[in-house]
Amino acid sequence: MTSEITGRTAAELSDLLRAGEVSAVEVTRAHLDRIGAVDGKLHAFLHVAAEGALAAARTVDQARADGAELGALAGVPIAVKDVLATKGVPTTCGSKILEGWVPPYDATLVERLRRAGMPILGKTNMDEFAMGSSTEYSAFGPTYNPWDLNRIPGGSGGGSAAAVAACEAPLGIGTDTGGSIRQPGAVTGTVGAKPTYGGTSRYGLVAFSSSLDTPGPVSRTVLDAALLHQVIAGHDPRDSTSIPQPVPPVVAAARQGASGDLHGVKIGLVQEFSGEGAEPGITAAFRDGVERLVKLGAEIVEVSCPHFEYALPAYYLIAPSECSSNLARFDGVRYGLRTGDDGARALEEVMSLTREAGFGPEVKRRIMLGTYALSAGYYDAYYGQAQKVRTLITRDFQRAFEQVEVLISATTPFVAFRLGARTADPYQMYLADLFTIPSNLYGGPAISVPCGLSEGLPVGLQVMAPTMADDRMYRVAAALESTTSPLSPPDLAESWV
Amino acid sequence: MPAISREEVAHLARLARLAVTESELDTFAGQLDVILQSVARIGDVTAEDIPPTSHAVPLTNVFREDEPLPGLEQGAALAAAPDAEAGRFRVPRILEEEE
Amino acid sequence: MSTMALPSFDDVVVRYEPVIGLEVHVELGTRTKMFCGCRTDFGAEPNTQVCPVCLGLPGSLPVANRAAIEATIRIGLALHCDIASWCRFARKNYFYPDMPKNFQISQYDEPLCTDGYLDVDVDGQTVRVGIERVHLEEDTGKTLHVGGATGRIHGATESLVDYNRAGIPLVEIVTKPIPGTGALAPVVARAYVTELREVVRSLGVSDVRMEQGSLRCDVNTSLQPVGSSEWGTRSETKNVNSLRSVERAVRSEMLRQAAVLDSGGRVVQETRHFHEDTGDTTSGRSKETATDYRYFPEPDLVPIAPDPAWVAELKAVLPEPPRQRRHRLRTEWGVSDHDMQSILNAGAVGLIETTVAAGASPEAARKWWLGELSRRANESGIELGSLPVTPQHVAELQRLIDAGRLTDKLARTVLEGVLAGGGSPSEVMATRGLEVVSDTGALESAVAEAIAANPDVAEKVRSGKVAAAGVLVGAVMKATRGQADARAVRELIISKLS
Numbered sequence A: 001m002t003s004e005i006t007g008r009t010a011a012e013l014s015d016l017l018r019a020g021e022v023s024a025v026e027v028t029r030a031h032l033d034r035i036g037a038v039d040g041k042l043h044a045f046l047h048v049a050a051e052g053a054l055a056a057a058r059t060v061d062q063a064r065a066d067g068a069e070l071g072a073l074a075g076v077p078i079a080v081k082d083v084l085a086t087k088g089v090p091t092t093c094g095s096k097i098l099e100g101w102v103p104p105y106d107a108t109l110v111e112r113l114r115r116a117g118m119p120i121l122g123k124t125n126m127d128e129f130a131m132g133s134s135t136e137y138s139a140f141g142p143t144y145n146p147w148d149l150n151r152i153p154g155g156s157g158g159g160s161a162a163a164v165a166a167c168e169a170p171l172g173i174g175t176d177t178g179g180s181i182r183q184p185g186a187v188t189g190t191v192g193a194k195p196t197y198g199g200t201s202r203y204g205l206v207a208f209s210s211s212l213d214t215p216g217p218v219s220r221t222v223l224d225a226a227l228l229h230q231v232i233a234g235h236d237p238r239d240s241t242s243i244p245q246p247v248p249p250v251v252a253a254a255r256q257g258a259s260g261d262l263h264g265v266k267i268g269l270v271q272e273f274s275g276e277g278a279e280p281g282i283t284a285a286f287r288d289g290v291e292r293l294v295k296l297g298a299e300i301v302e303v304s305c306p307h308f309e310y311a312l313p314a315y316y317l318i319a320p321s322e323c324s325s326n327l328a329r330f331d332g333v334r335y336g337l338r339t340g341d342d343g344a345r346a347l348e349e350v351m352s353l354t355r356e357a358g359f360g361p362e363v364k365r366r367i368m369l370g371t372y373a374l375s376a377g378y379y380d381a382y383y384g385q386a387q388k389v390r391t392l393i394t395r396d397f398q399r400a401f402e403q404v405e406v407l408i409s410a411t412t413p414f415v416a417f418r419l420g421a422r423t424a425d426p427y428q429m430y431l432a433d434l435f436t437i438p439s440n441l442y443g444g445p446a447i448s449v450p451c452g453l454s455e456g457l458p459v460g461l462q463v464m465a466p467t468m469a470d471d472r473m474y475r476v477a478a479a480l481e482s483t484t485s486p487l488s489p490p491d492l493a494e495s496w497v
Numbered sequence B: 001m002p003a004i005s006r007e008e009v010a011h012l013a014r015l016a017r018l019a020v021t022e023s024e025l026d027t028f029a030g031q032l033d034v035i036l037q038s039v040a041r042i043g044d045v046t047a048e049d050i051p052p053t054s055h056a057v058p059l060t061n062v063f064r065e066d067e068p069l070p071g072l073e074q075g076a077a078l079a080a081a082p083d084a085e086a087g088r089f090r091v092p093r094i095l096e097e098e099e
Numbered sequence C: 001m002s003t004m005a006l007p008s009f010d011d012v013v014v015r016y017e018p019v020i021g022l023e024v025h026v027e028l029g030t031r032t033k034m035f036c037g038c039r040t041d042f043g044a045e046p047n048t049q050v051c052p053v054c055l056g057l058p059g060s061l062p063v064a065n066r067a068a069i070e071a072t073i074r075i076g077l078a079l080h081c082d083i084a085s086w087c088r089f090a091r092k093n094y095f096y097p098d099m100p101k102n103f104q105i106s107q108y109d110e111p112l113c114t115d116g117y118l119d120v121d122v123d124g125q126t127v128r129v130g131i132e133r134v135h136l137e138e139d140t141g142k143t144l145h146v147g148g149a150t151g152r153i154h155g156a157t158e159s160l161v162d163y164n165r166a167g168i169p170l171v172e173i174v175t176k177p178i179p180g181t182g183a184l185a186p187v188v189a190r191a192y193v194t195e196l197r198e199v200v201r202s203l204g205v206s207d208v209r210m211e212q213g214s215l216r217c218d219v220n221t222s223l224q225p226v227g228s229s230e231w232g233t234r235s236e237t238k239n240v241n242s243l244r245s246v247e248r249a250v251r252s253e254m255l256r257q258a259a260v261l262d263s264g265g266r267v268v269q270e271t272r273h274f275h276e277d278t279g280d281t282t283s284g285r286s287k288e289t290a291t292d293y294r295y296f297p298e299p300d301l302v303p304i305a306p307d308p309a310w311v312a313e314l315k316a317v318l319p320e321p322p323r324q325r326r327h328r329l330r331t332e333w334g335v336s337d338h339d340m341q342s343i344l345n346a347g348a349v350g351l352i353e354t355t356v357a358a359g360a361s362p363e364a365a366r367k368w369w370l371g372e373l374s375r376r377a378n379e380s381g382i383e384l385g386s387l388p389v390t391p392q393h394v395a396e397l398q399r400l401i402d403a404g405r406l407t408d409k410l411a412r413t414v415l416e417g418v419l420a421g422g423g424s425p426s427e428v429m430a431t432r433g434l435e436v437v438s439d440t441g442a443l444e445s446a447v448a449e450a451i452a453a454n455p456d457v458a459e460k461v462r463s464g465k466v467a468a469a470g471v472l473v474g475a476v477m478k479a480t481r482g483q484a485d486a487r488a489v490r491e492l493i494i495s496k497l498s
């Protein structure tokens, strides 16, 4: 029974639930059982909220029995990245400094999931405060890639991606600041979508880099991502940067794309991202994906975005700068960890000891890097210059979108690497986000969709669209998806007992 | 020559309220130097007359009306406090004067 | 603290030219905080006016309060400032436990209002104080220092933080340096803060109570030798919390710095703290070791671009500037500077204005409010405006006197009744039967009775001893229960006896 349910996509479960062939409680319990069976090996979850999930499921079943009109995903359970505040459910951001913190409020996104009747299975693992590309920087231990337990599931949202890839959940929520939804999607063979910045609310999303953070869907199919996008997106008055416009028709676009027709669609290949930088296997799989898009009738043109090569440095100045300020609040005064308060030490010392003990090395590095970039003498040369480059990158996108409807590239330069392979040299880790960062700096939507295998490991293709044209990326991604049979990892339950 | 010295890193740690250890200082100094050397390329871009982008979305004048909303009860406000006393958050003695 | 002997103030201003500057923080009287919907009531139980946003809980986000933006623009307009067509909030980063996020949302190089001025009157002459900037920021929480002797931070063993005040909108008004005021510097500083308070109060955007901290003042002072062209190093004196203290703080800094310079020392740029008790300042954090605030544009808030039409609208409905209003009324009422000052001090400007509008003469209105009513207010220790008597009542009372229906003595009795809640003067008169007896018949007979009852006195008066008539007047007043006009009675008696 379990695999019959947990193997299903959200869209399929939605139909079964509506047809009354399964109950929300059955679906939720099946996924909880699956978590019980495999998460010991994956460590995708930091906290499993069985009671809450089942209670939510019961409410949905009752409502359906009462003949209430329910949303498309009512009764479909979901895994939420531990960076979103969940009322009454621990929220740690993968950090010791927040261990045991139970928020007194819900993030807007979480509120919308609850309102949509989606049982929250639990909170998923992540690099501490979403800083990382492998989930190895979680203070609570890494998450393992269901395709190969010796490899990383990407990051920072490795937990949600691994959970969805291993069918612990049909859907997940991630947050994408430099690629944290898309890169895990690529290396776990799942779909990861970063909506337009401001298209999904940041209220209740523990900030890493406020001007870049964007929550979005994690799923196994493009349609599922669109269905979830529809639920979580839309204007939120509690987020000043939330866009007061209707949600683009993402579900319709995904369905249209699935028909496999891309005639008259102009797609741009980012010159600067084709060729060097990526592993040969990645490039090969990507080229294959491009050919399939051509077969569907798409017109491919090469587009130059000359400033994309400065995206990585710009990002590693802007993001740490904002993070150094955003993470200042973790000082052991109002919530979270406090160490060294022996009655003799002064506050300043206790604060420093608390932050020293509570933050991991990558977070400390970025806090210091950002503190440096914002310092009086360096502001103009670093943070200021990075913001100007951000403008130039935005102009590159705008110029490109005058010629084409979407841009494509490989999602990440390399397949899932072995644990520990890139922790020694932080900059090697940063390179994982080489192709995903430009969309964050610009604010436009981007999605990673599986497009093949390399060394038996998943490779993702990234589709980038103009701001508030999220529907375009769903259409193209769904079209590409229609040309392959879905990738699924070996079933952990059988092969690693 | 390194982009950042060990002393600078120590200063940053103080500014950021991080009681880093001596050995951490050595490690971070090296790593931050590598990172800064590589991001320094940003300076190659000629951008004098380019306006900086601080916000991805070009919105202005996003306001709320001056109407009270329910907040947290004192108990809920203090619930996560490492230490509280008389309805307030308790902290050790403070060395520096207030701003 | 230096134990240097201080020179005399008169001596100091002969040799040194002071340059002062003032930084005033005004807490706005909005219903809710700057970036969240929490209430701002003063004196609530600790941490009961807080929410995820003003507690800086992880994930929370700010949304700007329109009323606070509007109030700031109105203050800027009242101070003749330019209103920015586009500006941003910025984060001021430093660690302090009364700041929930360990950064303050403020404004840095893009203030909402810039380059204005405020004219203030200092004994007869007008001083124009330049305004550098007016910007909007969020207030901090309140820290209680426990275990120390004075509740001050020094010697405290622990501190307790209440975030009710955290996030209340705070408007910072910074003057340009004010040179050339010489010996008047302390008085100018005080006059500026007084006038600024009047302006803000007239806009109705804050109760500007220094004792409650809704108006806080920092004073910058520097000295330069007379004749020298470049300014001296300035000190910044914090927590100057009364008008009197503003004056004292400038004075004591001038004396202290003069002593330092006289002894060949140099003044260090530093923050100093004013002490109400001793009236002098002690050294705080020196700017050389000051933290680097690492300002950068607040990414969680979008830029403010006030619609010019909106600004024009706000400008059009600004109230009459307090100083202009004072000058107008002073001429209209024909009072001296000195009298106007006592009217101001009594807080009676508005009351007298309304009383006059209700028909009383300026003189009469002033007489009542500064005389009898001020006395009553002082007795019961309340504001003049809080007395249970309206300007309309006062005007009516005066009308009745002018009509001869009340004597001054009777009027005071009637006022008594009004203050006791007996209603309007005429109502009090009716219920208590208080009115001058003008019925001549009744008066004639009362006089006749008095003469008949005192033949010997009457005889004295007839023989020219007019002074003796007093006895008869007294008798008549007694008979009419004091409600007759004594003057009229006397005349009647004398005419009868001659």
Ligand SMILES: [Mg+2]
Binding pocket: C106, C137, C172
């Ligand atoms: Mg200020």
Ligand SMILES: [Zn+2]
Binding pocket: B071, C033, C036, C037, C038, C049, C050, C051, C052, C053, C054, C055, C167
């Ligand atoms: Zn609040």
